[in-house]
Structure formats: structure tokens, C-alpha cells
Amino acid sequence: MEIDRYADLRSPVHAWDPRFKVAAAFVLVLVSASVSSTGALAAAAGGALLLVLLSRLPVGFVVRILKAPLAILALMIPLLLFTAGGEALWSWGFLHLYRRGLLTAVQIAVKAVTVVLLFAGFFGTLRVQTALKALEDLKVPATLLAILMFTYRYIHLYLEQMGKLLTAARLRGYRLSRGLRHLGATAGVVVTLLVRSYEQSDRVATAMRLRGFQGSFPSLRRFQQNAADVVGSILAAAWVGLLLWLELR
Amino acid sequence: MHISEGVLDSRVIIGGYAAAAGLTALALSRVRQEEIPKIAVMGAAFFVSSLLHFKVGVTSVHLSLAGLVGIVLGLPSVLALLAGLLFQAVMFQHGGLSTLGVNTVIFAVPALLACLLYSGLGRLAGGRRVVRSLIAGAASALAVLVGAAIVLAVLRLSGEELTGIAYLFSLAHAALALVEGVVGFVVVQQILRVKPEMIPAGLLRRRS
Numbered sequence: 036m037e038i039d040r041y042a043d044l045r046s047p048v049h050a051w052d053p054r055f056k057v058a059a060a061f062v063l064v065l066v067s068a069s070v071s072s073t074g075a076l077a078a079a080a081g082g083a084l085l086l087v088l089l090s091r092l093p094v095g096f097v098v099r100i101l102k103a104p105l106a107i108l109a110l111m112i113p114l115l116l117f118t119a120g121g122e123a124l125w126s127w128g129f130l131h132l133y134r135r136g137l138l139t140a141v142q143i144a145v146k147a148v149t150v151v152l153l154f155a156g157f158f159g160t161l162r163v164q165t166a167l168k169a170l171e172d173l174k175v176p177a178t179l180l181a182i183l184m185f186t187y188r189y190i191h192l193y194l195e196q197m198g199k200l201l202t203a204a205r206l207r208g209y210r211l212s213r214g215l216r217h218l219g220a221t222a223g224v225v226v227t228l229l230v231r232s233y234e235q236s237d238r239v240a241t242a243m244r245l246r247g248f249q250g251s252f253p254s255l256r257r258f259q260q261n262a263a264d265v266v267g268s269i270l271a272a273a274w275v276g277l278l279l280w281l282e283l284r
Numbered sequence: 285m286h287i288s289e290g291v292l293d294s295r296v297i298i299g300g301y302a303a304a305a306g307l308t309a310l311a312l313s314r315v316r317q318e319e320i321p322k323i324a325v326m327g328a329a330f331f332v333s334s335l336l337h338f339k340v341g342v343t344s345v346h347l348s349l350a351g352l353v354g355i356v357l358g359l360p361s362v363l364a365l366l367a368g369l370l371f372q373a374v375m376f377q378h379g380g381l382s383t384l385g386v387n388t389v390i391f392a393v394p395a396l397l398a399c400l401l402y403s404g405l406g407r408l409a410g411g412r413r414v415v416r417s418l419i420a421g422a423a424s425a426l427a428v429l430v431g432a433a434i435v436l437a438v439l440r441l442s443g444e445e446l447t448g449i450a451y452l453f454s455l456a457h458a459a460l461a462l463v464e465g466v467v468g469f470v471v472v473q474q475i476l477r478v479k480p481e482m483i484p485a486g487l488l489r490r491r492s
Contacts, residue, residue, distance in 0.1 A: 038374055061381070065301075068382030069294035103377040107288045111449060118448025139445045147290030150382055158374065178312055178320065179363065185324030186331070186367035190375075193325075193332040218463065222470035225333055225347070229356070229471065230479050232325035239321035250317060 038100070038155075039162045041092050048090035049160045052264040053169035059271040060157035066278050068150050075281035076142065080149045082274050086156035100155045104147050112140045163187060168254055177251040184252065185239075193228060200224045286372070286387050287435065289380035293442045300386030300438070304366065307392050311362040319360060326353050327364035331371055334378075348460070351427030351468055354395025355402045355420055356483055362392040390434045394427035401426065402483075417473035420483075424468025425461040432457035 042049070048056075067079040087097055119136030126132070158166065167187070171180055201209075201224065209220045292300070315323070330353050337346045354361045366388045372378040379387045401423040402416075409415040432454045439450035475482050 064381045065297065068289060068292070068380075069297055071293065100377060104288055104290075104380070108290075111291075114449050114452060115445065118452075119445035120448070121445070133445075135445050139443060143290045145290075147288065150289040150380060151377060154377070154381055163374065176312055178315055178317070179308065179366075181320050182324050182327065182363050183367050183370065185321055186327040186364075187371060189325050189328030190331050190371055193328050194335075197332050197335070218466055219470055221336060221347075222467045223474070224336070225349070225352075225467060226471050226474045226478075228329050228332065229326075229352070230475060230482070232329045233322065233356075233479065233482050236321040236325040239325075240318045243321065244318065248317065 038158055041096055041159055042162045042165075044091055044160070046089060046091040046160065047263075047267070048086065048156060050263065051160075051267050052258055052260045053161050053165050054172045054258055055260065055264050055268045055271075056157055056161060057166055057169040058173060059268065060153065062275055063157075063271065064150055064153050066275050067153060068146060070146075070278055070282045071142065072282050072284075074284070075278050076145050076149070078281055079278055080145055080152075082278075083149045083152035083156065087152050090156045090160050092155060092159050096159065097152070097155050100159070101148065101151055104151050108144055108147055112144065115140045115143070165256070168256055169258065171251070172258060181251065189232070193232065196231070197224070197228060200227055286369070286379035287383045287390070287438065288378075289382055291442060291446070292383055292386060292438065296386060296438050296442050297382055298385075300383070300389055302385070304385040304388035304392070307362045307388070308366060311359050315360050315363065323357060323360045323364045324367065326357055326361070327367035329353075330364060331368040334368075334372065347467060348391065348428060348431065348464065349424075349467075350391040350395045350431060351398035351424035351464065352420075352471060354397070354399040354427065355423065355468075355472070357395075358399050358403075359396065361395045361399065362388070365391040365395060386438055390431050390438075393434060394430040397430055398423035398427040413473060413476045416476060417469050420472035421465045421469030425465030428457055428461040428464045432461075 063082075067083065070076055070079055116132055116136040117130055119133040119139060121133050121135040123131040124134045124137065161169075164184075164187075167180060167184055170183075171177070204220055204224060209217055330349050333347050333349045335346065350361075350365065353364055357364055366384075369379055369384060369387050369391065373380050373384060398420075402420050405419045406416050409419060435457075436450045436454050439446040439453070472483060
């Protein structure tokens with residue numbers, strides 16, 4: 036599942052300068068995940084929905100992004116309803132449906148959907164590499180950034196390798212779903228992955244040194260903000276201000 | 285072991301980010317440039333291994349490998365785990381952006397503990413491979429339990445009504461601890477056989 040599959044569409048959110056967008060994303064995600072008053076939660080959810088609508092991302096894509104968090108909620112909410120304690124709304128034998136559980140469940144669900152919508156709106160509208168480049172301009176330490184860039188690249192490589200290793204193991208009769216009985220074989224896959232990656236990292240380090248790596252990657256991309264970017268950022272700041280005001284009122 | 289979006293309250297989110305930032309800064313101050321690829325590949329391997337789900341009883345668990353990453357990398361494991369967790373959130377919405385700080389703490393603290401345990405006891409074990417593997421297995425299992433304990437603590441801090449869920453979650457991780465212990469033992473035993481320089485005992489003094 037590629038988060039940046041629709042990064043090349045055209046919309047006001049796509050056009051926003053990546054540096055402002057990434058900064059706004061972090062602040063808004065943190066503030067939206069932190070609020071707890073009803074007014075602020077509703078405003079955060081509305082804002083996130085507006086952002087996704089503005090971004091013109093396909094509905095199917097946004098729904099697919101929501102799927103994993105919703106699956107976790109579906110698992111957690113029934114548990115929460117019956118274990119929260121406090122005043123019971125409804126009882127059946129030893130089962131009690133708690134009022135506090137219901138309120139918390141609604142709050143968690145709204146917050147989770149809000150934050151994931153924000154995430155889709157902000158990070159679905161720019162390439163991952165562009166976002167990392169923007170982090171460089173936002174003064175994230177170069178070493179950390181280099182680690183992030185390399186990790187992103189190797190994840191794709193190892194997903195492929197892991198697929199091959201598992202295919203090879205399956206051909207010998209291995210089944211991941213067998214769980215504990217095939218644990219030794221699973222460990223074997225992990226060993227191969229770790230040792231190979233470790234050896235590869237040695238070669239990469241040498242190659243980097245030979246090419247005169249100075250701690251950061253040169254890039255031809257330069258960001259240039261215009262009036263619209265500044266307006267967008269003022270709107271984002273106003274949005275954060277509104278949420279904080281509703282929360283602290 | 286990840287905490288997903290929407291569950292934590294503001295103090296825990298901010299505290300988690302503060303603690304993760306501290307750990308990250310500490311790790312960054314010790315990293316040399318030629319270690320970057322090694323940290324990144326371990327981060328990627330951590331990310332990929334977490335996709336190995338399998339059934340234990342009625343529930344399904346996936347490997348966390350935090351302990352192993354700690355044993356192989358030492359202090360820089362914080363950076364590998366942070367990178368792996370960030371991309372798990374970005375690519376699979378596993379975990380989340382608001383919970384990235386807390387999740388980093390949940391994985392990094394156990395990783396560092398496993399590393400301390402392995403390098404401390406491993407030196408005593410000397411060259412005996414089986415003993416060192418057993419220590420690594422125990423350290424991996426302990427890492428899962430410590431991670432689960434941190435999850436329990438942050439869920440409790442976020443709201444009393446989450447207590448029930450927190451305990452159920454910890455229970456599920458007792459099973460995972462067992463699995464990770466076995467995987468840690470087998471993996472370290474085989475690494476010691478084919479590539480012993482990858483995990484020397486006395487890792488903390490490895491900076492040469």
C-alpha cells in the first residue's frame with residue numbers, strides 16, 4: 036500500500052509547499068490527537084474531513100487507508116464497552132455495558148478517524164521522498180534523515196527479499212500459519228534476512244565512503260513558497276488556534 | 285505492540301515525544317557516519333519481520349524483534365526502531381504519527397535493556413555459544429515483557445477506563461514473549477555460527 040500513490044494529482048493541498056505542509060501536518064496531528072472536549076473534537080474531525088475533500092484524493096484510497104485503524108478499533112471497542120467499569124447502562128448476566136466505556140469508545144473512534152484523515156490528506160498529497168527532503172529544510176538532523184532515507188529504500192528491497200525467502204520456504208512445505216510448530220523455520224528466515232542485510236550494509240558503507248559522503252544527500256529540488264503557501268499556513272495556524280481555544284475554553 | 289491513534293491522552297502523547305526525542309538525541313550523539321547503513325538496514329529488517337504474523341492459540345501475533353535489534357546495534361537501535369516505526373505508520377497505518385513518540389519508547393527502552401543484559405552477561409559467558417544464545421533468548425523475551433509493561437503503564441495513565449484492555453493486551457504479550465524468546469535464541473545461535481562479528485559480547489564497548 037503506497038501512501039503517495041496519488042501524490043501527483045492537482046489540488047490546493049497538493050500544491051502547498053511541502054515544508055509548510057509537513058510542519059502543519061505534525062502540529063495538527065498532535066493537537067487533534069490531544070484534544071478531548073466535545074467542541075474541539077468535532078472541529079478537528081470537521082477540519083480533517085474538509086482537508087481530505089480539498090485534496091481530491093479518491094474516496095476508495097482514503098477508505099483503504101482507514102481500514103487498518105478501523106480494524107483495530109473494531110477489536111478494541113467491544114472490549115472497552117464491557118471492561119471500562121463505573122455506571123452500567125445495561126446488564127445481562129455477568130456482562131455489563133458501561134456508560135463510561137461507551138463515551139470513551141466514541142471519543143477514541145472519532146479521534147482515530149480524524150488523525151488518520153489528516154494523515155491521508157497531508158501525506159497522501161506528496162511523495163515520501165519529498166516529505167523527507169522537506170524535513171531537511173525543517174532542520175531535522177542530517178544523520179537521522181540519512182537513516183530515514185536509507186531505511187525507506189531498504190524496506191522496499193527487503194519486502195521483495197522476504198517474499199522470495201518465504202516462497203522458497205513454502206516450496207519446502209513451510210507454513211507461516213503453523214505458528215509454533217514451524218517457529219524454527221521462521222527464525223531461519225529472520226536469520227537470513229538479518230545476516231544478508233548486515234553484509235550488505237558493509238558494502239554500502241564502503242561505497243558511500245568511496246563517493247565522498249558528507250552526511251547529506253545533494254538534491255536538485257529546491258522549494259519555493261508563494262503567496263498561496265503563506266495563506267495556507269495562516270489558515271492552518273488559525274485552525275490550530277481554534278482547536279486550542281475550544282479545548283481550553 | 286504498537287499503540288494506535290486516538291487512544292492516548294495529551295500528557296502521554298507529549299511525554300512520549302519528549303522521551304523519544306531525548307533517546308534519539310542521545311543515540312545521534314554517538315553515531316558515526318559509517319554506521320548509518322547498518323542502522324538503516326536493521327530498521328528495514330525490523331520493519332519487514334513485523335509482517336510475519338502467526339497464530340498462537342486463538343490470537344495472532346507478529347514478531348517485534350526489538351530485543352534482537354538492540355543486541356545487534358546497541359544504543360543506535362533507538363534510531364533503527366524510530367525509522368522502522370515511522371514507516372510502519374506511513375505505509376501501513378500501523379501505530380500512528382501522534383503515537384510515534386510513545387511507540388518509540390515502547391520499543392527502544394526494551395531494546396536497550398536487552399542489549400545491556402546481553403552484553404553484561406554475555407561477557408561472563410565468554411565464547412560458549414549456547415550460553416550466549418540462551419542469554420539472548422531470555423533478553424528478547426524480557427524485552428517483550430518490558431514493552432508490554434510500558435504499554436500497560438501508558439494506557440493506565442491515559443485513562444482508567446482503559447485498564448481492562450491494558451491487562452488483556454499484556455496477557456496476549458506473555459505468549460509473544462515466549463515466541464520471541466525462542467526466535468531470539470535460534471537467531472542468535474545461528475548468527476554466532478555464521479557471522480559472529482555481528483554480535484560480539486561486550487557490545488557496549490564496541491565503539492572502536
